[in-house]
Amino acid sequence: MKRVGLVPAAGSANRIAPLPCSKEIFPVGYGNAGGKGGRRPRVACQSLLEKMATAGAKTAFIVTRPDKWDIPAYLGSGKGMGVGLAYIMTDPTPGAPYTLDQAFPFVNDALILFGFPDIVFDPDDAFLRLLGRQTETDADIVLGLYRASRPHKMDMVALDPSGRIREIVIKPGATDLTHTWIIAVWTPVFTRFMNGFLAAAQAADKRPPGELHVGDVVRTAISQGVRAETVVFEDGRYVDIGTPEDLYSAVRENIQSLETENT
Template sequence: MGIIPAAGFARRMPGGAGSKEVFPLPPDGEPVAAHALRALAQAGIEDILMIIRAEKGDIPASLGSGSSWGVGVEYLETDPTRGPVETLDRAYDRVRGATVALALPDLLMTCRDPYTPLLSALHTGPGEDAVLGVFPASSVQPADPVLFDGAPPTLSSTRSGALPAHPQEARPILAIEPKRPGEPEGHGQAQGQALGPQGQWCWGLAVWSPPMTDFIHEEVARGNDLDWGGDWGLGGVFNRAVGAGLRLAGVAVSSDPFLDMGTPEGLALALTGRRTAGR
């Protein structure tokens, strides 16, 4: 099942009119979140649960049933939450026991089918509890750096957004460091180990099995607020999951950084037709 948390308050981009998830993008005015729906559909993920607040009625009004993008979208309305982690947990009773594919509705990317290699790694690997789709880090936008246990992925493609034809190997993840507000890109460290140029990878999407769903539920019950910015983000929870013994791996899904449209800088780039923040 695909799950899209969209109950936030756009704290990083205040003052906007309407929900950023359905902001119309050039050249044809397609809503931002349609990008996530299309990516899920490419992997055959047709059942999507989108979690929204009551004040975000413009999201179902814009996306409807999702049939325009080959999926079926159901909306779960929730009270305000402290961030994506708590938003996801509001769907616990709906997704427990299922394989979950997470899409963040304000991320744009150049790759067309990022979820198929993640699902393949989750189902055929040596027992991962979650597989994250990783992208090259951008000097333009902050993101959560991923530190791999061993050699990080390598890029051998010269075509934008493309990767080699052979499947990308899932690399075990050692740590994830949530981005600190105001911290310059490439400045972070994870568990005391510097993230050098070859380790500059950030996660942007994920798939996981029931143990990860249960772990998120337990984190919410414990009330662990892990995000540096006061918004309960997923990077810290993924990092704590690694520390608790869950197996997380990363698969490179693009040779281009993603574009986070939920920031003023990202919006400005998206309005020019860009789908990557660049390096």
Template sequence: MRIVGVIPAAGKGERLLPYSVEKEMFPVGFHKGKPKPVSQYLVERMAFSGVKNIFMIINHTKVSLMKYYKSGKWLGLNIIYVYQDEPLGMGDALCALLPWVKDEIVVMGMPDTIFEPFNAFSVLIKFYNQSTSDLVLGLFEVSDPSKYGMIELDENYNVICHVDKPQGSTLRWCWGIACWGPRFSQFIQSICENQGKKFKEFTFGHLIDLGMNCGLIIKGVKFEGGRYIDLGTSEGISEAIALYSQQI
């Protein structure tokens, strides 16, 4: 089964206002002597896992992404752009994408984040292929649960709790990347047709919660000693620059 990458990049980017440049293009380090946008870290990690085709979901404000990545051939990839009419959330973006990925194994990550280990997608794909999971989440330990979708697992790696941006939580692991196959894509399709429009903003967190309620097999893989940096915050930008600015 073919593996494809999905990059949702059609968000409003309001967390960094009044900074107006597309956050996915924020420069962190260098590539062949030129500034490297944060989204390229995600693209490179997808390519390392064997992905050849990446679907990048964009809106009318994300022209710089297309200008930079073009067809993707310079990275050994095929990058396909899917237009989201309105920024109604990641779940809505996936609804627009499904006709092209419904029969594939999908890996997804956020274009304004940097995570370690570098081979995290490869680990998720292997776990998915060796299990009966519908959805596998890559989990990273964070110090501030109020900024992330937090996950709790049981002893068999099953997701038993998901809380979005909880205040004062003792949960330590957030989901940062994901891998799924045709069964979960079919589930997304059913939600798009029946419930997606009920949400003011249809998020991936809603899909996790609805999937758990419907009995889907959702598992998590903890990346002990890993790293997850969200450049949607000033703290994340500072950390990323400190860690990656010297990379050439």
């Protein structure tokens, strides 16, 4: 089954506005520029796309809005990321699941590698480890779990003693849960479930109030028999630049590392 990256990039980034560019291509660090010499800026989504390429994705679909043309203008064909990029344009949607569903005709038979373009994370083989778990268990979806730095802003995941997902709690006001999910691998079973779930909600005019999160769909899918597994990255790190605090931290950390190298 072909491996395809899927990236939602249609958000408005209201929490960190105003920005001089789309948050997905906001510079958050520096890296080697290959044969060009010296260092060049690394943008927010670069970490995600490179890890998809490492895991064998030859193509990644980025679903975005017509007023965010700076994303394809900067990323281009994806040659510098190691993965071919295709762009799907959408009108504003009520949430990331609706954004992702715009790619359904192109990815419904693929093994999906999913991540958020405004979250920088490690390790480099993160998707490979999720793929290994999926192969081992034949799960329909595998979530990559990390220790949450700000639980009240994340999808928190409760596990049972065997490590299976017991519950997903979206942005809890207060919680004892410790882990959130930030990446996933899923099969056509979940892709088709999400497509059907959204179609049924729209047909019945029963769209949930407020923003619909991918975690909402995952939670419903599990309750209806979709097989889910997890990989816990206890030593993994992530930074969500979609919040002002973490954007500041990410930029500051990289500036400090450059200053250290130059002393």
